Amino acid sequence: MNPKRCAACRYLRRRCPKDCVFSPYFPPNNPEKFACVHRIYGAGNVSKMLQQLPVQTRAEVVESLCFEATCRIEDPVYGCVGIISLLQTQIQKTENLLARTQAEIAVAQTKHSQNQHSEFM
Protein backbone atom coordinates (compact mmCIF):
# COMPACT_ATOMS: atom_id res chain seq x y z
CA MET A 1 0.00 0.00 0.00
CA ASN A 2 1.24 3.51 -0.78
CA PRO A 3 2.32 5.27 2.42
CA LYS A 4 0.41 8.33 1.29
CA ARG A 5 -2.86 7.75 -0.50
CA CYS A 6 -3.33 9.31 -3.92
CA ALA A 7 -6.00 11.95 -4.32
CA ALA A 8 -8.37 9.44 -5.90
CA CYS A 9 -8.17 6.88 -3.13
CA ARG A 10 -8.43 9.64 -0.57
CA TYR A 11 -11.56 10.93 -2.26
CA LEU A 12 -13.01 7.44 -2.56
CA ARG A 13 -12.06 6.69 1.06
CA ARG A 14 -10.25 3.52 0.31
CA ARG A 15 -6.79 2.06 0.62
CA CYS A 16 -4.34 3.02 -2.08
CA PRO A 17 -2.74 -0.16 -3.40
CA LYS A 18 0.80 -0.25 -4.77
CA ASP A 19 -0.51 -0.75 -8.30
CA CYS A 20 -3.27 1.86 -8.02
CA VAL A 21 -4.16 2.94 -11.55
CA PHE A 22 -4.85 6.51 -10.40
CA SER A 23 -1.88 7.27 -8.19
CA PRO A 24 0.67 8.30 -10.87
CA TYR A 25 -1.73 10.93 -12.18
CA PHE A 26 -3.64 12.17 -9.16
CA PRO A 27 -1.10 13.21 -6.55
CA PRO A 28 -2.40 13.87 -3.02
CA ASN A 29 -1.44 17.55 -3.20
CA ASN A 30 -4.07 18.22 -5.90
CA PRO A 31 -7.41 16.87 -4.70
CA GLU A 32 -9.46 19.13 -6.98
CA LYS A 33 -8.13 17.41 -10.08
CA PHE A 34 -9.67 14.05 -9.20
CA ALA A 35 -12.81 15.61 -7.77
CA CYS A 36 -13.44 17.37 -11.05
CA VAL A 37 -12.82 14.30 -13.23
CA HIS A 38 -14.88 12.09 -10.93
CA ARG A 39 -17.79 14.51 -10.98
CA ILE A 40 -18.11 14.34 -14.77
CA TYR A 41 -16.89 10.88 -15.70
CA GLY A 42 -16.98 8.82 -12.53
CA ALA A 43 -14.05 6.89 -11.07
CA GLY A 44 -15.08 3.62 -12.71
CA ASN A 45 -15.16 5.09 -16.21
CA VAL A 46 -11.81 6.83 -15.75
CA SER A 47 -10.26 3.62 -14.43
CA LYS A 48 -11.62 1.68 -17.42
CA MET A 49 -10.32 4.27 -19.88
CA LEU A 50 -6.86 4.24 -18.32
CA GLN A 51 -6.64 0.47 -18.18
CA GLN A 52 -7.52 0.18 -21.86
CA LEU A 53 -4.62 2.37 -22.91
CA PRO A 54 -0.84 1.93 -22.90
CA VAL A 55 0.87 3.28 -19.81
CA GLN A 56 2.89 5.84 -21.77
CA THR A 57 -0.28 7.60 -22.95
CA ARG A 58 -2.10 7.75 -19.62
CA ALA A 59 -0.70 11.04 -18.39
CA GLU A 60 -2.00 12.78 -21.50
CA VAL A 61 -5.34 11.05 -21.17
CA VAL A 62 -5.73 12.29 -17.61
CA GLU A 63 -4.80 15.84 -18.55
CA SER A 64 -7.26 15.93 -21.43
CA LEU A 65 -10.03 14.42 -19.28
CA CYS A 66 -9.27 17.00 -16.63
CA PHE A 67 -9.47 19.81 -19.15
CA GLU A 68 -12.77 18.59 -20.55
CA ALA A 69 -14.22 18.02 -17.09
CA THR A 70 -13.25 21.53 -16.01
CA CYS A 71 -14.83 22.96 -19.15
CA ARG A 72 -18.01 21.03 -18.42
CA ILE A 73 -18.18 22.26 -14.84
CA GLU A 74 -17.65 25.84 -16.02
CA ASP A 75 -20.22 25.48 -18.79
CA PRO A 76 -22.63 22.61 -18.06
CA VAL A 77 -24.47 23.06 -21.36
CA TYR A 78 -21.63 23.11 -23.89
CA GLY A 79 -18.47 22.09 -22.04
CA CYS A 80 -15.38 22.23 -24.24
CA VAL A 81 -17.54 22.07 -27.36
CA GLY A 82 -18.23 25.75 -26.69
CA ILE A 83 -14.54 26.44 -27.14
CA ILE A 84 -14.51 24.48 -30.39
CA SER A 85 -17.44 26.55 -31.67
CA LEU A 86 -15.75 29.82 -30.79
CA LEU A 87 -12.49 28.77 -32.41
CA GLN A 88 -14.33 27.74 -35.57
CA THR A 89 -16.10 31.11 -35.64
CA GLN A 90 -12.80 32.89 -35.14
CA ILE A 91 -11.22 30.91 -37.97
CA GLN A 92 -14.04 31.75 -40.32
CA LYS A 93 -13.86 35.47 -39.51
CA THR A 94 -10.09 35.53 -39.91
CA GLU A 95 -10.32 33.68 -43.22
CA ASN A 96 -12.86 36.23 -44.48
CA LEU A 97 -10.65 39.07 -43.37
CA LEU A 98 -7.63 37.48 -45.01
CA ALA A 99 -9.53 37.08 -48.27
CA ARG A 100 -10.54 40.77 -48.19
CA THR A 101 -6.99 41.83 -47.44
CA GLN A 102 -5.60 39.70 -50.25
CA ALA A 103 -8.15 41.19 -52.65
CA GLU A 104 -7.08 44.68 -51.60
CA ILE A 105 -3.45 43.71 -52.11
CA ALA A 106 -4.30 42.55 -55.65
CA VAL A 107 -5.97 45.93 -56.34
CA ALA A 108 -3.03 47.81 -54.84
CA GLN A 109 -0.56 45.73 -56.87
CA THR A 110 -2.44 46.55 -60.07
CA LYS A 111 -2.46 50.27 -59.24
CA HIS A 112 1.22 50.12 -58.39
CA SER A 113 2.20 48.53 -61.71
CA GLN A 114 -0.05 50.97 -63.61
CA ASN A 115 1.67 53.88 -61.86
CA GLN A 116 5.09 52.47 -62.70
CA HIS A 117 4.06 52.02 -66.32
CA SER A 118 2.79 55.57 -66.62
CA GLU A 119 6.06 56.93 -65.18
CA PHE A 120 7.99 55.40 -68.09
CA MET A 121 5.66 56.93 -70.68
Add this chain to the structure above:
Amino acid sequence: MASSSSSNTYNSPCAACKFLRRKCMPGCIFAPYFPPEEPHKFANVHKIFGASNVTKLLNELLPHQREDAVNSLAYEAEARVRDPVYGCVGAISYLQRQVHRLQKELDAANADLVHYGLSTSTPGNVVDLVFQPQPLPLQPLNPVYRLSGASPVMTQQPRGTGGSYGTFLPWNNGHDQQGGNM
Protein backbone atom coordinates in the same frame (compact mmCIF):
# COMPACT_ATOMS: atom_id res chain seq x y z
CA MET B 1 -54.16 4.65 -24.73
CA ALA B 2 -53.18 8.30 -24.40
CA SER B 3 -49.53 9.12 -24.83
CA SER B 4 -47.77 12.35 -23.93
CA SER B 5 -45.13 13.89 -26.15
CA SER B 6 -42.30 12.47 -24.07
CA SER B 7 -43.79 9.10 -23.09
CA ASN B 8 -43.05 5.85 -24.75
CA THR B 9 -45.80 3.69 -23.40
CA TYR B 10 -46.93 2.82 -26.89
CA ASN B 11 -43.92 3.63 -29.05
CA SER B 12 -40.65 1.78 -28.91
CA PRO B 13 -38.34 2.55 -25.96
CA CYS B 14 -35.78 5.31 -26.33
CA ALA B 15 -32.23 4.34 -27.24
CA ALA B 16 -31.15 4.74 -23.62
CA CYS B 17 -33.74 2.43 -22.14
CA LYS B 18 -33.17 -0.03 -24.95
CA PHE B 19 -29.46 -0.02 -24.18
CA LEU B 20 -30.07 -0.31 -20.46
CA ARG B 21 -32.68 -3.01 -21.03
CA ARG B 22 -35.31 -1.35 -18.96
CA LYS B 23 -38.84 -0.16 -19.45
CA CYS B 24 -39.02 3.31 -20.94
CA MET B 25 -41.38 5.07 -18.57
CA PRO B 26 -43.39 8.20 -19.28
CA GLY B 27 -41.25 11.20 -18.48
CA CYS B 28 -38.02 9.28 -19.12
CA ILE B 29 -35.34 11.95 -18.96
CA PHE B 30 -33.44 10.42 -21.86
CA ALA B 31 -36.33 9.85 -24.24
CA PRO B 32 -36.50 13.33 -25.85
CA TYR B 33 -32.79 13.29 -26.66
CA PHE B 34 -31.94 9.70 -27.48
CA PRO B 35 -34.33 8.50 -30.17
CA PRO B 36 -34.37 4.76 -30.88
CA GLU B 37 -33.08 5.41 -34.42
CA GLU B 38 -29.72 6.61 -33.05
CA PRO B 39 -28.49 3.83 -30.76
CA HIS B 40 -24.84 4.79 -31.17
CA LYS B 41 -25.46 8.22 -29.63
CA PHE B 42 -26.40 6.83 -26.24
CA ALA B 43 -23.92 3.97 -26.49
CA ASN B 44 -21.04 6.46 -26.83
CA VAL B 45 -22.33 8.75 -24.08
CA HIS B 46 -22.84 5.79 -21.78
CA LYS B 47 -19.37 4.47 -22.49
CA ILE B 48 -17.63 7.72 -21.62
CA PHE B 49 -19.85 9.40 -19.03
CA GLY B 50 -22.17 6.70 -17.73
CA ALA B 51 -25.95 6.89 -17.54
CA SER B 52 -26.14 8.14 -13.96
CA ASN B 53 -23.66 10.97 -14.57
CA VAL B 54 -25.65 12.07 -17.60
CA THR B 55 -28.86 11.96 -15.57
CA LYS B 56 -27.25 14.10 -12.87
CA LEU B 57 -25.98 16.60 -15.44
CA LEU B 58 -29.36 16.89 -17.12
CA ASN B 59 -31.21 17.25 -13.84
CA GLU B 60 -29.03 20.25 -13.00
CA LEU B 61 -30.11 22.03 -16.18
CA LEU B 62 -33.27 23.75 -17.27
CA PRO B 63 -35.35 21.76 -19.77
CA HIS B 64 -34.60 24.13 -22.65
CA GLN B 65 -30.85 23.64 -22.10
CA ARG B 66 -30.89 19.87 -22.15
CA GLU B 67 -30.94 19.24 -25.87
CA ASP B 68 -27.77 21.23 -26.45
CA ALA B 69 -26.18 19.64 -23.40
CA VAL B 70 -26.92 16.14 -24.69
CA ASN B 71 -25.63 17.02 -28.14
CA SER B 72 -22.42 18.43 -26.73
CA LEU B 73 -21.97 15.37 -24.51
CA ALA B 74 -22.56 13.13 -27.52
CA TYR B 75 -20.02 15.13 -29.51
CA GLU B 76 -17.42 14.85 -26.76
CA ALA B 77 -18.13 11.17 -26.28
CA GLU B 78 -17.75 10.44 -29.97
CA ALA B 79 -14.51 12.42 -30.08
CA ARG B 80 -13.22 10.44 -27.11
CA VAL B 81 -14.20 7.12 -28.68
CA ARG B 82 -12.36 8.08 -31.88
CA ASP B 83 -9.34 9.44 -30.02
CA PRO B 84 -9.15 7.82 -26.59
CA VAL B 85 -6.06 9.81 -25.61
CA TYR B 86 -7.02 13.38 -26.51
CA GLY B 87 -10.74 13.37 -27.27
CA CYS B 88 -12.03 16.87 -28.06
CA VAL B 89 -8.82 18.41 -26.83
CA GLY B 90 -7.14 17.15 -30.01
CA ALA B 91 -9.62 19.17 -32.05
CA ILE B 92 -9.06 22.24 -29.87
CA SER B 93 -5.28 22.00 -30.33
CA TYR B 94 -5.70 21.67 -34.08
CA LEU B 95 -8.04 24.66 -34.27
CA GLN B 96 -5.75 26.77 -32.11
CA ARG B 97 -2.89 26.07 -34.51
CA GLN B 98 -5.11 27.06 -37.43
CA VAL B 99 -6.04 30.32 -35.71
CA HIS B 100 -2.37 31.03 -35.06
CA ARG B 101 -1.41 30.26 -38.66
CA LEU B 102 -4.21 32.41 -40.09
CA GLN B 103 -3.31 35.31 -37.80
CA LYS B 104 0.28 35.16 -39.02
CA GLU B 105 -0.93 35.15 -42.63
CA LEU B 106 -3.19 38.10 -41.90
CA ASP B 107 -0.36 40.02 -40.26
CA ALA B 108 1.84 39.36 -43.29
CA ALA B 109 -0.95 40.43 -45.65
CA ASN B 110 -1.52 43.62 -43.67
CA ALA B 111 2.21 44.35 -43.84
CA ASP B 112 2.06 43.91 -47.63
CA LEU B 113 -0.93 46.21 -47.80
CA VAL B 114 0.89 48.88 -45.82
CA HIS B 115 3.81 48.54 -48.22
CA TYR B 116 1.57 49.13 -51.23
CA GLY B 117 -0.34 51.81 -49.40
CA LEU B 118 2.86 53.77 -48.74
CA SER B 119 3.92 53.58 -52.37
CA THR B 120 0.54 54.20 -54.03
CA SER B 121 -1.38 56.52 -51.76
CA THR B 122 -0.92 59.64 -49.76
CA PRO B 123 0.00 59.06 -46.10
CA GLY B 124 -3.40 60.17 -44.90
CA ASN B 125 -5.36 57.18 -46.15
CA VAL B 126 -2.83 54.37 -45.57
CA VAL B 127 -4.57 53.46 -42.35
CA ASP B 128 -7.83 52.98 -44.21
CA LEU B 129 -6.25 50.28 -46.36
CA VAL B 130 -5.08 48.11 -43.49
CA PHE B 131 -7.62 45.62 -42.25
CA GLN B 132 -7.51 45.07 -38.56
CA PRO B 133 -9.20 42.01 -37.13
CA GLN B 134 -12.37 42.91 -35.34
CA PRO B 135 -12.30 42.20 -31.64
CA LEU B 136 -13.48 38.65 -31.19
CA PRO B 137 -15.35 37.40 -28.16
CA LEU B 138 -12.71 34.86 -27.21
CA GLN B 139 -8.97 35.12 -27.10
CA PRO B 140 -7.37 31.96 -28.44
CA LEU B 141 -6.17 29.63 -25.71
CA ASN B 142 -2.74 31.14 -25.35
CA PRO B 143 -0.28 29.59 -25.72
CA VAL B 144 -1.41 26.52 -27.62
CA TYR B 145 -3.09 24.19 -25.14
CA ARG B 146 -0.51 22.44 -23.04
CA LEU B 147 -1.50 18.96 -22.15
CA SER B 148 0.68 18.65 -19.12
CA GLY B 149 -0.45 20.47 -16.07
CA ALA B 150 -2.22 23.39 -17.72
CA SER B 151 -5.52 24.49 -16.44
CA PRO B 152 -7.89 25.66 -19.13
CA VAL B 153 -7.68 29.33 -19.99
CA MET B 154 -11.18 30.41 -20.71
CA THR B 155 -11.80 34.09 -20.95
CA GLN B 156 -15.25 35.54 -21.30
CA GLN B 157 -16.83 32.13 -21.06
CA PRO B 158 -20.46 32.41 -20.28
CA ARG B 159 -21.37 30.15 -17.42
CA GLY B 160 -23.96 27.68 -18.48
CA THR B 161 -25.97 30.31 -20.24
CA GLY B 162 -26.60 28.10 -23.24
CA GLY B 163 -27.26 29.69 -26.59
CA SER B 164 -24.15 31.87 -26.54
CA TYR B 165 -22.47 29.82 -29.22
CA GLY B 166 -25.38 30.12 -31.58
CA THR B 167 -23.28 30.93 -34.60
CA PHE B 168 -21.53 27.64 -35.02
CA LEU B 169 -22.42 24.49 -33.18
CA PRO B 170 -20.80 21.36 -34.60
CA TRP B 171 -24.10 19.51 -34.84
CA ASN B 172 -25.88 22.36 -36.64
CA ASN B 173 -23.91 21.88 -39.88
CA GLY B 174 -23.03 25.55 -39.95
CA HIS B 175 -26.50 26.91 -39.27
CA ASP B 176 -26.77 29.41 -36.48
CA GLN B 177 -29.32 29.15 -33.71
CA GLN B 178 -31.36 31.92 -35.24
CA GLY B 179 -31.84 29.75 -38.30
CA GLY B 180 -29.46 31.54 -40.62
CA ASN B 181 -26.73 29.92 -42.64
CA MET B 182 -23.05 30.39 -42.09
